[in-house]
Amino acid sequence: MNVARILYPVRVLGPGNRIGIWLCGCNRKCPGCSNPELWKPQKKYEIQVDHLLELINQVWSANRIDGFTISGGEPFLQSEELSSFIERIHHISCDILVYTGFTLQELRQKKDPFVERIISSISVLVDGPYLQDQNENVFLRGSKNQCVYILNEKYRMKYDNYLENGKNEIQNFISKDGVISVGIHRKDF
Ligand code: SF4
Secondary structure (H helix, E strand, O other), rough: OOEEEEEEEEEOOOOOOEEEEOOOOOOOOOOOOHHHHHHHOHHHOEEEEEHHHHHHHHHHHOOOOOOOEEOOOOOOHHHHHHHHHOOOOOOOOOOOEEEOOOHHHHHOOOOHHHHHHHHEEEEEEEEOOOOOHHOOOOOOOOOOOOEEEEHHHHHHHHHHHHHHHHHOOOEEEEEEOOOEEEOOOOOOO
């Protein structure tokens, strides 16, 4: 896989203390994208699924994990490895929220078994491309064309409450590469 970032605890992209994972690689080039540095896959970010799982298990062994948020980049460009990874983190949490620039309908039309496996094993999908002129600070969504789909009924109440009461916040992480600003940013950030 090509994985640029693993951050913990991410508290602004889903309920609770989450492990946030940013996959590298996206060819959509949405104007105003907040992560253009993640468009091009980089050799230094290559990691085997087994190694990624080891790192995740290390975080889990010492911390409370309420869920995962997977973003990018475009996660579904790595659907084969991502489906394998997601199925192997269910022992930690099945609350797995994934951001994608594809619409749910486009994903279903792919008829790709790995894409289907991801859709059937996550709790929430936030879908659709980022449209700068529709960035209206809607909770959890970069632009209002994007939809939040609760795909696992077990999490419906949790997310209904979260979506009703939450507001966008920004969380900054300091890494050796500098400050990584996480959350739904305002237009022109
Ligand atoms: S789909 Fe997401 S990562 Fe890709 S260019 Fe658009 S906003 Fe950026």
